[in-house]
Amino acid sequence: MSTPVWIPRKRRNVELAMLFLAILLTVLARVSIELTVNGSVPSSAYTFAVIFAAAAIGAHLAVRFIAPYADPVILPLVVCLNGIGINMIHRIDLARQAANPDRGSLAASQVTWTAVGIIGFIVVLAIVRDHRVLQKYTYTFGFIAIALLLMPLLPVIGQEIRGARLWIHVGPFSFQPGEAAKISLAIFFAGYLVVKRDALALAGKRFAGIDFPRGRDLGPIGLAWLLSLGILVFQRDLGSSLLFFGLFVVVLYVATERPGWVVVGVGLFLGGAYVANLSFSHVQRRVSAWLDPWANPEQNYQIISALYGMAHGGVLGRGWGEGRPEMTPFSFSDFILTSLGEELGLTGLMAILMIYVLIVERGVRIALTCRDAFGKLLAIGLTASLAFQVFVVAGGVTKLIPLTGLTTPFLAHGGSSIVMNWIIMALLLVISHQTRKPAPEVLEFSSDEATQVVKLR
């Protein structure tokens, strides 16, 4: 019996070639910034180029040796985003330091965190190897997620920054556990729903062409909803609340294949949003700033300035270093997309969004081709969290939807976000490697042909 076996190509050299393009783009952008702002290229730019290239190539080598069949497009895209982000942060650094030379370099810490993120990426690739082992720790990750989410509420280490309680502070380090919780939740949801999906999928009532779940099966979604509301109420974090709930609904929908869950989920979301808008002043403020920022120009200065920046950038942008993104508060983190829109214009911003589109597309493809249910759910969960996060933050800063506090993956300044997003990419690559690698050769045991051979590493 010899059926021709399709062996996916590894395409690692293609990945390397694209990676060079991403590195080149980053380095040239840096040179362009230095020339515009300083008129010359300081040696620190070359140091940065070397460190950045080394880190990116290190990530590539890790993939080449540990997960050779992994998707070749994701890494270059991520490196490209990461590089653009560091450049914009550096450019804002220059403007901030021009106003006050005592200010520290945000870009330097971003480079450090990128390095840490890439190390984390390599470590996850090396340790996890096969995503299916994660399924064993479903409930462990569930508890980790809850613990992480509760940490900012603890009295000593928890910290409130800008009205939202999302941070923990230990010694010199501050950390946003929500980002790590996102990964843990994705693993937990995938593992949990793989087991429970039959019960949630089979029973139900049909109404208006859609199968609705039974009342007693609503428990898990109800819990997830309460968890989200809890985050909204106690941590005042609109974005994470939305993200976690969306993540759960997506994984539930994929696991059960029942659109009824989406209807229930959207219904609960709308109900929650309505109640939140009625009862919480921080939500009301966001909504009124979205409807008409100019009704209260002082309070909504940030979004107004961001919109002015985007408008001033226009179609082609002011060019690296030629806009004034630093006028917007937190132009290097929450509002980095509008800073990019100002300097790179509509063209650059669309290109950046297209990079996200491509990453999401690769994630969906990994979920589609993955052979095991857990891997599918994990891949689509991680992909959906990225897609929602980009939508919520990009839509928020461009006034498409009300503003919520979420970081822009790979672009925004912030250690936790960078590291955790690199780990998400590692997990996607692990799943992709497991999916695309050729099946182990089947020995011609005539007796038990029906047994599936599982390669354990």
Next chain:
Amino acid sequence: MNKPIRSLAVVFGLLFFALLLGINHLQIVEANTLNAKSDNRRVIDEEFSRERGAILVAGEPIAESVPSETAWEFQRRYPEGKLYSDITGFYSYIYGREGIEQTYNSVLSGNDDRLFVNRLVDLVSNKKPQGGSVELTVNPEAQRAAAAGLAELGANRMGAVVAIEPATGAILAMSSQPSYDPNRLASHDLVAVQDAWKSLNADKNKPMLNRATRSALPPGSTFKLVTAATAIEDLDLKPKDKVKAGRELTFPGISYTLTNSGGGTCGGNEITLQQALSVSCNVSFGWLGLKVGQESLAAKATSFGFEKKPFTDLSSYASTFTAKNTELEPPQLAQSAIGQFEVRATPLQMAMVTAGIANDGIVMKPQLARILRAPNLQVIENIEPEQVDEAMTPADANELTTMMVATVDSGTGRPARIPGVKVAGKTGTAQSAPDRPAYAWFVGFAPADNPQVAVAVLVESTKDTGDIGGGRLGGPIARAVMEAALR
């Protein structure tokens, strides 16, 4: 599980599509509105350090940007200072823009859509973008004559002069007194700018008010031109036809009577229409107003530009015939017919009435800008004359002109006579109430047989300048402006 994943892929696609649509809308459609917002520091700073285009009069800049050593690269300069401030307006970092600086800002700053190619070329060749220039219709001689005429009345007199070329609506002069030096507001010394702004605003004579376009006052007897135009058309009157005159106009059942200025009889109980205009007879025109009716009079005023804002180059007020479109009682109608009661007109509006009569009844849109040019001097737009309305037939306009010539030759308009040139004109003195300051008006055009310039002069009195007379105060200024324009 692939079916839901595929539908999710579609959802993700829609989400990103919405984002792309959103930023396209923001950065293309909404961008212009956002860039034009007055609190947009990015645009203000950028414009302020850019080489802004010049405003030109007869080839000479009356507003220009010169290199500067301060925080901003260019300093806006107004070489003639006060002379053109009512036209140019100012260009201030703190207080924004006024006048032509505001109206044609997109061209002057270089942000105009029509300058897109220029900006692109500048971008590619790595040059600093430049603004385009605006060439005005103003005649510098006439402008100087207007300003000098007002200045001669004394610095505490408030007034305004507007001169228009009747055939095109081109504004040849526009001056208002008191005025201000826009250089003080364009300075890069922001503290000094704030002080200047405060003192200018504290001045009770409002030096920054362009009285030519934004001071709507009772036009008094000059409005009799509109009444005459209505009467000529509706009642088919000729200059020699008789109209009622006498000591007073009475109204049945009402104790009010309309009398003539000075209490005279205008030369009999019945005089010719020409004489009525010549001596500015209130009784005659009040009576004519009653005969033609409110509707007809209001329609005629509207066709001359009342109730509208036909002038778009500067911010202006609309002139009105009645305050709220109310039904007038007969005494009020009679008062309105002689330019009192609620009739309010800007000097620009009265210049339009005069220019309309001069231009065979065709009222042209007043225009200040003539040519818009790109930084490379290429013409972006040649602004064409535009017709507002046909207020009179040419024959009716000729009859009215004849009567206006008689008014200058032998009537109240004598101070405006120019040797060798036939001048048509009409005076007006609005002394409506003892407690209200009086206004002296003079409107006229020359030469009467081939009109080149139409002028309106307004002089406001203050408490210490009690004596006032349209012909005596306004006539000489009008004459000087017309002489300058005809030179």
